[in-house]
Amino acid sequence: MDAFLVHRGIVAPLRRTNVDTDQIIPAVYLKRVTRSGFEDGLFATWRANEPDFVLNRPEYATSSVLVADNDFGTGSSREHAVWALRDYGFRVVVAPRFGDIFRNNALKSGLLVIERPIVDVEKLWEHAEVHPDQAVEIDLPRNEIRYGDAVMHFEVDPYARWRLLEGLDDIALSERHEDLIAEFERARPERLPSLS
Amino acid sequence: MRHQRDVGYSTLKGWGQMAGTLAEKVWESHIVRRADNEPDLLYIDLHLVHEVTSPQAFDGLRVAGRGVRRPDLTLATEDHNVPTLDIDQPIADLVSRTQIETLRSNCAEFGIRLYAMGDAEQGIVHVIGPQLGVTQPGMTIVCGDSHTSTHGAFGALAFGIGTSEVEHVLATQTLPVSRPKTMAVNISGELAMGVSAKDLVLALITQIGTGGGQGFVVEYRGAAIEALSMESRMTVCNMSIEAGARAGMIAPDETTFEFLKGRPQAPQGGAWEEAVAYWRGLRSEDDATFDAEVYLDASTVSPFVTWGTNPGQGSPLSGSVPSPDDFSDPGDRISAQKALAYMGLEPGTPLREVAVDTVFLGSCTNGRIEDLRVAAELLRGRKVASSVRMLVVPGSMRVKVAAEAEGLDQIFLDAGAEWRSAGCSMCLGMNPDQLAPGERCASTSNRNFEGRQGKGGRTHLVSPAVATATAVSGHLASPADLEG
Numbered sequence: 001m002d003a004f005l006v007h008r009g010i011v012a013p014l015r016r017t018n019v020d021t022d023q024i025i026p027a028v029y030l031k032r033v034t035r036s037g038f039e040d041g042l043f044a045t046w047r048a049n050e051p052d053f054v055l056n057r058p059e060y061a062t063s064s065v066l067v068a069d070n071d072f073g074t075g076s077s078r079e080h081a082v083w084a085l086r087d088y089g090f091r092v093v094v095a096p097r098f099g100d101i102f103r104n105n106a107l108k109s110g111l112l113v114i115e116r117p118i119v120d121v122e123k124l125w126e127h128a129e130v131h132p133d134q135a136v137e138i139d140l141p142r143n144e145i146r147y148g149d150a151v152m153h154f155e156v157d158p159y160a161r162w163r164l165l166e167g168l169d170d171i172a173l174s175e176r177h178e179d180l181i182a183e184f185e186r187a188r189p190e191r192l193p194s195l196s
Numbered sequence: 197m198r199h200q201r202d203v204g205y206s207t208l209k210g211w212g213q214m215a216g217t218l219a220e221k222v223w224e225s226h227i228v229r230r231a232d233n234e235p236d237l238l239y240i241d242l243h244l245v246h247e248v249t250s251p252q253a254f255d256g257l258r259v260a261g262r263g264v265r266r267p268d269l270t271l272a273t274e275d276h277n278v279p280t281l282d283i284d285q286p287i288a289d290l291v292s293r294t295q296i297e298t299l300r301s302n303c304a305e306f307g308i309r310l311y312a313m314g315d316a317e318q319g320i321v322h323v324i325g326p327q328l329g330v331t332q333p334g335m336t337i338v339c340g341d342s343h344t345s346t347h348g349a350f351g352a353l354a355f356g357i358g359t360s361e362v363e364h365v366l367a368t369q370t371l372p373v374s375r376p377k378t379m380a381v382n383i384s385g386e387l388a389m390g391v392s393a394k395d396l397v398l399a400l401i402t403q404i405g406t407g408g409g410q411g412f413v414v415e416y417r418g419a420a421i422e423a424l425s426m427e428s429r430m431t432v433c434n435m436s437i438e439a440g441a442r443a444g445m446i447a448p449d450e451t452t453f454e455f456l457k458g459r460p461q462a463p464q465g466g467a468w469e470e471a472v473a474y475w476r477g478l479r480s481e482d483d484a485t486f487d488a489e490v491y492l493d494a495s496t497v498s499p500f501v502t503w504g505t506n507p508g509q510g511s512p513l514s515g516s517v518p519s520p521d522d523f524s525d526p527g528d529r530i531s532a533q534k535a536l537a538y539m540g541l542e543p544g545t546p547l548r549e550v551a552v553d554t555v556f557l558g559s560c561t562n563g564r565i566e567d568l569r570v571a572a573e574l575l576r577g578r579k580v581a582s583s584v585r586m587l588v589v590p591g592s593m594r595v596k597v598a599a600e601a602e603g604l605d606q607i608f609l610d611a612g613a614e615w616r617s618a619g620c621s622m623c624l625g626m627n628p629d630q631l632a633p634g635e636r637c638a639s640t641s642n643r644n645f646e647g648r649q650g651k652g653g654r655t656h657l658v659s660p661a662v663a664t665a666t667a668v669s670g671h672l673a674s675p676a677d678l679e680g
Contacts (some may be wrong), residue, residue, distance in 0.1 A: 017408055017527040018536075019508045022645040027624045031277065033251035033298045045647050069527050071407045072586035074440060074506075075643060076624075077247065077342040079358035097407055100442050101342060101356055108360035118527075157374070159234050164464040170360070171262070173236060174368045176231050181370055183237050184228045189474075191467040192241055193330045195309045 003167030007091045007138045011055050011128035011147075019068055020075035021102060025080055025084040027076075038080055040088035043154050052173065054110045055088075059132035066131045068095040073102025073113075082109045094145075107160045112140065114154045140165060142194030179182070206644050211513045216484030217378045217415040218447050221477075222353040228276040228370050235372040241335040243365045244321045245272040245308065247299040249340030253363035254302040264306040267371045271330065272303050272310040275320045276626045278359035280589050280616035283313055285415035292627065304526040306366075319592020319618040322346040322560035326430065327594055329459025333448035333475040338365055343560050343642065345436040350456070351448035351478045353413070354424070376442050380480075383420040385495035390675045392570070393428035393641065394419070394562060394659035397435040400492055402510040409441030412488065415480060416446050420494035426455040427566035431542035434561045435642055438507035440485075440598065447479040498611040499674040501547055502644045502657040504535035509644075510546060512532040512664065513674055538646055539654050540634070545670050550656070555586040556649070557660055558616075561622035562640035563591025567660040572604040573666040574675055575611040581670035586613035587629060589621040613667070625650045638666040 029041030046053045054060050066085065072095035073081060081182070082105045085093065094114045106113045116124075125134070127147045136147040140161065145152040156164075163170070174181075221658070230239040243266075250272070253391050257263065264270060277292040279285075287293035296313070303310040311317040317324060322343055333351035336346060340362040347354035357371070365371055401408070414436050429446050436444030453472055456462045463471040502510040504557040504602060509532065511518065520533040520543070536543065541550070557563075557571050568590065580586045588608045590596040596618055599605055605615045622629040623641035631637055631653025640663050644655035656672060665673040 001620055017531045019505065020643075020645045021650050022624075022643065026651070027276075028583070028625045030248050030626065031289075033255075033295055035252040035255065045525060045651065052199060053659055056641070071410075075342065075437075075645060076404055077356040077358055079252075079340075079360060082358070095451050097410060099440065100410060101358060105358035107361065108358065159374075170372065170471075171260070171364050173369050174364065174370055177237060177370075180229045180237070181239070186370075188239075188241075189470075191463045191471050193461040194268045195271050195330070195333060195461075 001108070001167045001169065004091070004110055004112050004140050004164040006140065007112070008135045009086070009091065010062055010135055011065045011067050011124055012060045012063035012130065013125040013128040014054055014066055015125060016067040017069040018071045018074060021078050021081040021099070022075055024073065024081040025078065030078055030080050035083060036104070037085060038084040041080070042084040042088045044178055047159060062089070063091050063093045065094065065136060066090050067121055067123065067128065068093065070096045072098050072120070074099035077101045079105040080112050082106050086111055094121060094124060107115070107164065108196065110164065110167070112138065112156070114156065114195060115147070116152070116154060120152055206280070207282065208574065215330060217480040217486060218351060218445055219353060219376070219378050219477055222331070222334055222336065232581060235374040236413060237334055237370050238373050240338050240365050240369055240371055241269060242325070242330060242337045243270045244337065244339035244344070245270060245362070246275050246321050246324060246341065247295045250302065250361050250362055251295065251298045253366060256363040257366060261389055262367045264308065264366045264383070265308040269369060270308045271325070272299060272308050273318055273321050273324055274313050276620045276624065278313050278619040279627050280621050280623060280629060280655050283617045289628070292570065302307040305541035316593055316597070319501065320560045320563060320620055321593065323435065323563060323591035326426070327459070327592060329456050329462035332456065332462070332471070334478050338371065342432050342437045343439070344443070346430050346434040346560055348433040348436065348443050349426060350452055351445060353443055353445065354445040376413045377411050379409060379414045379441070379488040379490065380486040381414050381416050381490045381492065383416065383418040383492045383494050385420055386423065387420060387494045387497065390661060391481050391497055391499060392659040392661060393424055393431040395500040396494060396497050397432045398502065398507070398510050398657060399497045401435065401439045401507050403492065404439055404490060404507050406438060406508040407440045409436060412441050413443045413445060414439070414441045415486070416444060417480070421446055425562045425566060430564065431561055435507070438642055448475045449516050451662045476542065491659045499659065499662050501662065501672055502602070503539065503541060503547065505538055505644055505646050507644060507657060509535055510657070512524050512674060513547050515547055517541045517543050517545045517547065548677070549671060550560060550636070551671045552584060552636045552638045552656070552666055554631060554635055555663050556589070556622040556637055556639040557587065557663050558589030558591065558621055559641035560591060560620070561642045562660050563589060563595065565595050567640065568595065568599050568604050569602070570660045571664040572607040574661060574678065575613070575668070576607050578611060578668050579677070580612040580667045584667050584668050586667040587616060587622060588613050589616045590617045590618050591627070609643065624648060638663050638672060
């Protein structure tokens with residue numbers, strides 16, 4: 001996974017609540033067996049049907065920071081939602097609250113998710129709408145979002161932050177505890193179901 | 197990174213004294229490693245796999261030269277993509293077929309048991325686990341599917357994961373997970389006649405919202421929950437994710453043991469007694485404290501239906517389509533406005549006047565034998581309205597066989613409904629079972645998201661009884677409406 005340090009990019013203001021993962025990428029796009037090329041499915045219905053949709057507007061064509069309303073990424077566990085955002089070019093999503101599974105998935109693929117209360121989200125929307133051409137800076141080492149002359153502080157779960165900063169492979173981290181896993185397995189009751 | 201404190205399983209065996217809630221008990225008994233400022237490393241007792249969220253995980257294993265640590269704790273089935281008609285024919289959709297074939301070759305390569313299309317055990321992953329008895333109290337269960345919460349009905353800690361986590365579990369049989377908060381949903385009283393677990397959980401989600409359970413493992417408890425059958429408990433736990441919860445759980449009791457006894461993977465003989473003795477301890481202590489508590493009186497719940505595009509946008513069927521102005525929160529107001537536009541509904545319209553084109557009975561929420569029995573009983577001697585197409589899709593091939601043995605298939609066919617084979621089907625329309633743009637559906641599934649059942653399709657979430665009454669009436673209706 002790529003490490004995340006400081007990212008500079010244009011904000012796409014997505015003024016919608018409950019953006020579920022079926023909206024981020026509809027199920028028909030989930031049939032691929034590869035891990036890339038999901039950008040065509042990103043917000044496919046809204047991009048196709050709403051000429052005014054934020055990603056259809058030229059000023060946000062190169063945006064890489066998505067700022068949305070409450071409950072972003074709820075619903076289905078599909079990690080394809082994160083891959084679609086990443087493949088399209090997004091590196092950061094800011095919203096007041098995220099679906100749990102989406103947030104976990106995001107961290108695995110180097111997509112930084114930042115929870116900010118709606119007042120801060122409003123400020124970023126306003127910045128993006130008034131100055132669509134002015135990039136913002138997301139600084140993970142300093143926990144700062146810098147836009148215009150303003151600085152906004154944010155917090156990310158310390159363990160998730162550490163993994164993002166280091167770009168670490170989760171599986172390798174768990175494999176370090178092979179001895180504990182084996183010890184646990186020896187203690188498991190035999191009556192537990194087994195499919196061998 | 198600092199590892200101040202490494203704790204193995206053996207030192208945690210005294211969890212009975214320290215842990216209060218059901219969720220905490222199951223959690224504590226599965227900790228492989230705990231360290232300050234890190235998620236706990238949990239052991240996973242059962243990993244369920246299907247074709248949609250696994251191919252990239254198996255690829256990841258191959259790239260890294262890793263194997264599957266415990267194929268014996270891994271079970272795969274084909275459900276999301278499978279057609280529900282002509283299942284003896286090759287899948288017509290080439291991309292779907294490739295995904296199914298990829299699962300088959302991955303399972304063969306890594307030695308994982310697979311219930312493929314045509315197998316007597318094939319079905320929706322959350323229907324077959326309980327049916328086989330492989331879902332048991334006190335286990336940790338994961339699957340690359342958010343409705344894994346279904347298995348919590350047995351007192352298991354079961355939750356959905358993404359594909360990277362699927363790969364993690366395949367490789368290590370463990371998962372690093374941050375400790376969730378606990379929420380008690382206390383449901384007192386008794387459900388009225390004709391009101392089901394689905395109505396109950398839809399009413400709950402409307403009460404607490406789609407984010408109300410966010411960050412929590414929910415324990416459903418109280419007299420109304422204890423009175424439910426296992427099938428109904430699964431319906432409740434299944435929908436936990438629609439309130440944003442990581443998982444939903446119900447403490448195991450005699451109903452649970454009765455359901456499990458004699459199932460193929462359930463413990464037998466002495467092991468059964470040992471298991472039941474252990475399972476009886478899997479309940480929240482009287483003095484346990486939850487991070488949040490919610491209360492609901494089941495006797496106040498009536499047949500429920502969603503009018504919007506998320507599962508929290510619901511109303512009693514006796515109500516009317518709300519106006520966006522009814523919502524004080526600006527986000528909710530805009531959301532309602534957009535939902536009504538998408539759904540093609542006018543504020544103030546009585547919900548009973550909303551005509552539907554399609555009725556879908558099935559899914560991991562309501563595709564079990566009990567659901568089919570409720571529907572068949574209502575359909576006996578009645579006809580599906582000529583304006584309505586009704587699809588009946590059993591949750592598994594075993595459910596299908598059981599229904600046919602009871603003659604339910606004939607009741608559905610005589611009424612003019614379609615009788616299909618097992619799969620996720622129109623719940624998410626990855627197979628050919630989809631709504632056409634603008635088509636309106638009363639569906640026993642779990643999500644009314646825009647386009648969920650097909651591009652432009654409009655979904656009203658309902659119980660099997662409401663779905664069936666709606667099929668007969670041609671508009672949203674409850675079983676009581678058929679009596680008049």
